[in-house]
Amino acid sequence: MDASVRELSYAQAIQEAMALAMEADERVFLMGEDIGVYGGAFQVTGDLVERFGPDRVMDTPISELGGAGIAVGAAMTGLLPIFEFQFSDFATLAMEQIVNQAAKMRYMLGGEVSVPVVMRFPAGSGTGAAAQHSQSLEAWLGHVPGLKVIQPATPYDAKGMLLAAIADPDPVMIFEHKLLYKMKGPVPEGHYTVPIGKAEVRREGRDLTIVATSIMVHKALEAAAALQGEGIDVEVVDLRTVRPMDKATIIASVKKTSRLLCVYEAVKTLGIGAEVSAMVAESEAFDYLDAPIGRLGGAETPIPYNPELEKATVPQVPDILAAARDLVKGRS
Amino acid sequence: MATAGKAVVAQQQTNLPFAYRQYSAAELKEALRKMYLIRRFEEGAEDAYMRGLIHGTMHLSIGQEASAVGICMPLSEDDQITSTHRGHGHCIAKGADVKRMFAEFFGKTTGYCKGRGGSMHIADVAKGNLGANGIVAGGIPIAVGAALSAKKLRTGKVVVSFFGDGANNEGAFHEALNMASIWSLPVVFVCENNGYxxxxxxERSTAVRSVADRAAAYGMPGVVVDGNNFSAVAEASQAALARARRGEGPTLIESKTYRYRGHSKSDRNRYRTKEEIEDWMTNRDPIALFEAELVELGIIDQAGIEAVREAVRKEIVEGIEFAKESPMPDMADRERYVYTEAA
Known part of the structure; x- marks a missing residue:
């Protein structure tokens, strides 16, 4: 490993990106609930307040709508705010400012302003926090033109995509799966970016394309390793960006493998899998398909408290194995 | 404070209203001109709407002109405002060109928003108007964010957030006022209370007698002012701006006024009486009151008033002509401005 590449957790990688950006540009600052001395509900901001002071690591009252709106106004007038939602579920309290203001301001004003705000959303289930602290709402925001919505799956991408988001002139929403915060991976020191709008082929294969998002990328890779022993060669595409979606990478992969399975944690219906499936069905890859397109998503229920129920509510590795075998079984 | 050496109308020690101790005759005549311009602009827009030249809807502020012009009177060009769905007056008061406003209403590329925003999103960013807003109270947190920029970037700017009485029951109002106060931000909240x-x-919507009473909950001064009295509004604005510029934080001004027209073009006026409307129009019209004061103090005579009116009429006619003749957007550009184009 290169000397400048360390093993960092996903949370450390995000913190490092924010610190680098704040060191490089004094317009960058953080806003959020309990992100100062508390260090953030998931310790992502950690001790940044000690390094940068309370004016740049600003604790807000519990006021998601007002706080998000202040971030939007600050972004319109020369600052580069990074607004942390304590849980992605609390986006519901701020949808007005995100959807009506941040997303549309540039358009409504005919290009006279831009809104370079970054909003961070700790998302997903698996922490026993039940229905109001475990949702995956990225498709909600992905439905809104004017926003960019990203879901980095690795520490490397978390840092590089956050730095890309901070440099982006438009509002970027980052969904960070809470179970990834402690995951470690190689992260280079210093500044680098990972482009928004580009999917990544995490594993090459010939028999089946799995398009996965966020934590499901890791479950898909685990499933792919097991399926290799059964003679099923799986390609795993990490979507990374919900909007704008990298159609070309997905289409190229499906043309190669002729089979598609979408795996995502959010509620299955009307979700990212529907968009990926329809996009492939509308594309030239449709003629290459040898099996129906499959989707694995969250159950049509809120996230439950009971840990076994909770696990059963979102796709797990055995579900991916079964779906993959099913799609590939009739191959010629 | 009066600019040093400026020929204000009256000296400080007189008991004439604030505006006459603060501003020169030329500045006061300009304020009157802007009030006329707002009214004629809105009458012109209404007429164009009736004739099918403007589509959609619009919310007219006729009757509220002293509030918009009075609040903006002490603002510098660098100071910023956020406005509302009833925002034509604010836009003109902050210095917008009515040509480009009409062009926007006509959906033309020469409009302030290149035909993408219309009446409800009229803005003039170069003059510090960060935009009207279709969401009640939507602009209030944005104004506080702009004030946070002013403080952090030390620009010396003050931000004025205009909103109506309806906004004072939205959560965004309460959250934004609280944060502006705890962070002592240079922002002035202006509630134009037109009664409905x-x-x-x-009375049916709000638990306190005065919107300004709500300032106490957020640790800031709450000031009630007669919104149809130009001088009173300008005086309240000046005091709130001075406080903001001193770094002492926000003020909530409640400017009590009245809209003559309905809420929007679909309004049948079934919730108020004709007598009430006529009383405001006959006895409390902000332009008539200001005009009478100016005449009484000898700042302008009838011929001068006629000259201002005529100049405004001409400006409106030219503005509508400009809008009519301006080009429509190119349909191939329909996805422009959603995202920032790569340089």
């Missing part, structure tokens, strides 16, 4: 949020009267 669409059809619901302030």
């Amino acid at each position: 949020g669409m059809s619901t009267s302030i």
